[in-house]
Amino acid sequence: MSVKFIEGRIVGRKDHTESLFSLQFDAPLDGFVAGQFCRVGLQLVTEKGDEIVMRPYSLVNSPNERPFEIVLIEVAQASGGVLTPALAKLKIGDPLYVAPRANGFFSMPEVPDADVLWGLSTGTAIGPYLSFMKTDAPWSKFKKVVFVHAVRTAAELTYRDQIDAIAQAHPEQFQYIPFVSREDVPGAIRGRIPNAIADGSLEARAGLALTAETSHCMLCGNPDMVNDTTAILEARGLRKHKRKEAGHITTEAYW
Ligand SMILES: Cc1cc2nc3c(=O)[nH]c(=O)nc-3n(C[C@H](O)[C@H](O)[C@H](O)COP(=O)(O)OP(=O)(O)OC[C@H]3O[C@@H](n4cnc5c(N)ncnc54)[C@H](O)[C@@H]3O)c2cc1C
Structure with a gap:
């Protein structure tokens, strides 16, 4: 047993x-x-x-x-x-x-290659991105990695020291874009991820296009963000990624 x-x-x-x-x-x-x-x-x-x-x-x-x-x-x-x-x-x-064994498919070996990885997270879902951004895997798989962390208040923008270290290690490839919904914070976008994709402000900030031809999106955390963002991406022609059929969207909802 x-x-x-x-x-x-x-x-x-x-x-x-x-x-x-x-x-x-x-x-x-x-x-x-x-x-x-x-x-x-x-x-x-x-x-x-x-x-x-x-x-x-x-x-x-x-x-x-x-x-x-x-x-x-x-x-x-x-x-x-x-x-x-x-x-x-x-x-x-x-x-x-x-439990003695970790699980899950929200990882680099499960994701197809693309020009741009969009890592979209809310709150505590910064965790899995930090884990794999501290390995070599994403930096050989993608030309650019855009990491988005959406929270309610500035104090919830956690692990800034680790984000800074990743930015220093990969200055040409990495972008960090914080979102804060309840207060104005210098450098952060005020609002929600799905809206910023729908109105083009996330792409404008990153200076990169979010298209099925160029991108893979990883979505993790709040199920409202995951569902609403998936719907917007699907309307743009991106599809959910499956092991048997490569797509552009990988998700992990926390509840
Ligand atoms: C694959 C996976 C990975 C997860 N990783 C994390 C993680 O790294 N950090 C983390 O905090 N949680 C994570 N969660 C959620 C976590 O497993 C628990 O559900 C959560 O900590 C609440 O536990 P609980 O027993 O207190 O309440 P539960 O009985 O589990 O949940 C009660 C209610 O709390 C709310 N809720 C659950 N999780 C959150 C959350 N993260 N933020 C805000 N509201 C929430 C929901 O409304 C839920 O219905 C993860 C869930 C999954 C499925």
Whole structure:
């Protein structure tokens, strides 16, 4: 029988805002492909009784970096959050459960070559992009990589140090375009990703065309962004990518 989970231990924690935080942990996990997620959990008393509650989280670290790292938002109990209110209380040294094998297809080996990779993310979905942008894979696969991070407030524009390091390592290939919806922030576009694709402002900012001939789009995070953006891209002639039939859109919705 395969092992469902193993024990890990928190070795680091960073709080970005009151509800947005990163956890670092050690655990004897199998290797993984950059962009994949692992399942993390805790023993909790829920309405079903005493149980281990596991949820998927994208790994932020690249496969050759340790410790393992995830970035997450606390969903308040009143809004239906079960595991995150408990994860939000974890301190260095605390145990947690981790499934031994990472999973998922939101990764470079699953994506076809193109001139431009558009990496479109919301909130905590910055994680898988950081993981694979810290490897060599996207830089040999694409001529340009445009990474878009859409959040509500400037404080949620996380991992700026890692973004800066990626920009320094790939100055000709990489562009970072932040979106902030609830406040004006210098350098950021105020608004939502689907609207900025529909009205051409994202392409104008990047100085690149987003077409089926040139582009592959990876969409991750909030399902409204994923669905609305997919609809706009499909109206432009881009198709969902399938293993058996190459397309232009790869998605991972977080809920
Ligand atoms: C493949 C995959 C990868 C994921 N990776 C991450 C990750 O890296 N970081 C992360 O924070 N979450 C991630 N999630 C979501 C995560 O698994 C949990 O659903 C989330 O942390 C909430 O857990 P919960 O038990 O507190 O509430 P749940 O019972 O899981 O969800 C309750 C409600 O919370 C809302 N919600 C869930 N996730 C989010 C979110 N990220 N932001 C805002 N609202 C949300 C939804 O309305 C959902 O219905 C991922 C989900 C999937 C499917």
